[in-house]
Amino acid sequence: MKLDDKLYLVRFNTDKLNHIKITNGDLCLKCKDKVCTFICPAHVYDWDEEENRIAVGYEGCLECGTCRVACPHGNIKWDYPRGGFGVSWKNG
Numbered sequence: 001m002k003l004d005d006k007l008y009l010v011r012f013n014t015d016k017l018n019h020i021k022i023t024n025g026d027l028c029l030k031c032k033d034k035v036c037t038f039i040c041p042a043h044v045y046d047w048d049e050e051e052n053r054i055a056v057g058y059e060g061c062l063e064c065g066t067c068r069v070a071c072p073h074g075n076i077k078w079d080y081p082r083g084g085f086g087v088s089w090k091n092g
């Protein structure tokens, strides 16, 4: 099954609280590769050209934890969403 098909099986119960925070925006300005913008399977991170910062679409997070270890500067503070919120699977 392709990833896009699997993502169709995902359900979200979005929390109003953002469970992902960029700790230091200045580090992102200096970050050459901006790994977060291509490592995340849900495309949560995007470079905002106008605001010169990483935009975080936390609502689509699949809770895989990859970004937390992939950021070379340890600049992503990531926690699980509060109980009852976040992702679940239709067939599981």
Ligand code: SF4
Binding pocket: 022, 027, 028, 029, 031, 032, 033, 034, 035, 036, 037, 054, 070, 071, 072, 073, 074, 075, 076
């Ligand atoms: S990889 Fe880390 S430091 Fe680099 S842009 Fe993303 S959050 Fe910022």
Ligand code: SF4
Binding pocket: 020, 039, 040, 041, 042, 043, 044, 060, 061, 062, 063, 064, 065, 066, 067, 068
């Ligand atoms: S935990 Fe996974 S899905 Fe969520 S933002 Fe990080 S890399 Fe993306």
